Amino acid sequence: MPSRVPAEPRDSQEVLALFERFASEGRMPRRLSAWLNDRTIQEIAPYKVFDDVWFVGVRWVSAWVLKTSEGAVLIDTLHEPFVGRLVENLGRAGVAPGDVRWVLMTHGHFDHVGGCWALRKRLPNARFAMSRRGWDEAKADALRTGRFRMPPEEKVLKDGDVVRLGGLEVKVLETPGHTLGTCSFVYDVRAAGEVHRAVTVGGQGLNGMRSARQLNAYVRSMRRLLDPALGIDVDLTAHPFATGLTEQIPAVKAWRPGAPHPLVGRAEYAARLERLIAEAERFRRVRFGA
Numbered sequence: 172m173p174s175r176v177p178a179e180p181r182d183s184q185e186v187l188a189l190f191e192r193f194a195s196e197g198r199m200p201r202r203l204s205a206w207l208n209d210r211t212i213q214e215i216a217p218y219k220v221f222d223d224v225w226f227v228g229v230r231w232v233s234a235w236v237l238k239t240s241e242g243a244v245l246i247d248t249l250h251e252p253f254v255g256r257l258v259e260n261l262g263r264a265g266v267a268p269g270d271v272r273w274v275l276m277t278h279g280h281f282d283h284v285g286g287c288w289a290l291r292k293r294l295p296n297a298r299f300a301m302s303r304r305g306w307d308e309a310k311a312d313a314l315r316t317g318r319f320r321m322p323p324e325e326k327v328l329k330d331g332d333v334v335r336l337g338g339l340e341v342k343v344l345e346t347p348g349h350t351l352g353t354c355s356f357v358y359d360v361r362a363a364g365e366v367h368r369a370v371t372v373g374g375q376g377l378n379g380m381r382s383a384r385q386l387n388a389y390v391r392s393m394r395r396l397l398d399p400a401l402g403i404d405v406d407l408t409a410h411p412f413a414t415g416l417t418e419q420i421p422a423v424k425a426w427r428p429g430a431p432h433p434l435v436g437r438a439e440y441a442a443r444l445e446r447l448i449a450e451a452e453r454f455r456r457v458r459f460g461a
């Protein structure tokens with residue numbers, strides 16, 4: 172007899188709680204794996220969030236496309252079986268495969284780089300970029316899990332690098348922690364011409380924590396991302412459930428110039444990072460007693 176399929180998580184908060192349980196117990200809750208493996212749940216319509224920025228990911232993991240007059244920058248590659256869907260989503264955002272000039276990857280876990288191999292063939296003009304350690308950890312993760320393959324390394328990103336395309340500047344911050352090769356990306360976005368400073372924080376879960384040292388690096392990276400000098404007021408998350416993004420889709424679609432944009436908010440961003448720091452410190456005490 173087939174076993175009963177567990178009910179779908181109610182909302183982002185419950186997904187987040189299930190991931191936290193996964194991190195602390197080391198075993199994935201059934202309710203979470205059922206949700207992750209359900210394609211009808213995962214495949215959502217792409218949507219525009221700012222003037223030239225679209226969400227092209229799936230329900231549990233983000234891919235962002237930044238459009239410019241010279242082509243597009245894609246952040247993260249999703250993973251199979253969603254790569255075909257990602258290319259379709261790009262098309263619906265008005266981005267042809269040949270328009271993608273850069274693929275910036277946050278870190279070497281399969282959900283962010285698992286699509287790299289297939290996209291390499293489907294995006295003929297793109298350069299694939301990740302940190303030195305990111306490439307290494309992606310190759311290692313591919314070998315270890317057997318879940319995906321990695322193409323040869325193309326471009327190595329370093330802290331402080333700026334990726335430029337058609338007036339867009341994406342600043343690269345190496346933010347080790349979630350993995351030691353994690354990068355975050357900072358860039359301007361526009362809402363009806365009004366400029367905001369967005370970040371895609373690469374890696375924010377505690378699931379890969381191996382040592383107190385790694386946790387310390389994570390906390391340092393999160394503090395760095397809080398630096399007011401970076402001017403960040405938009406949090407374009409690498410995982411929608413981390414910010415409740417999916418619940419905000421109706422408000423994002425309904426937004427009109429003149430109204431406050433639902434994804435602009437320094438206070439919410441700062442509070443989320445503070446929460447991540449507090450959780451990491453608690454985790455360090457419980458797991459490593461330090």
Ligand SMILES: [Zn+2]
Binds near residue numbers: 278280349374
């Ligand atoms: Zn990860």
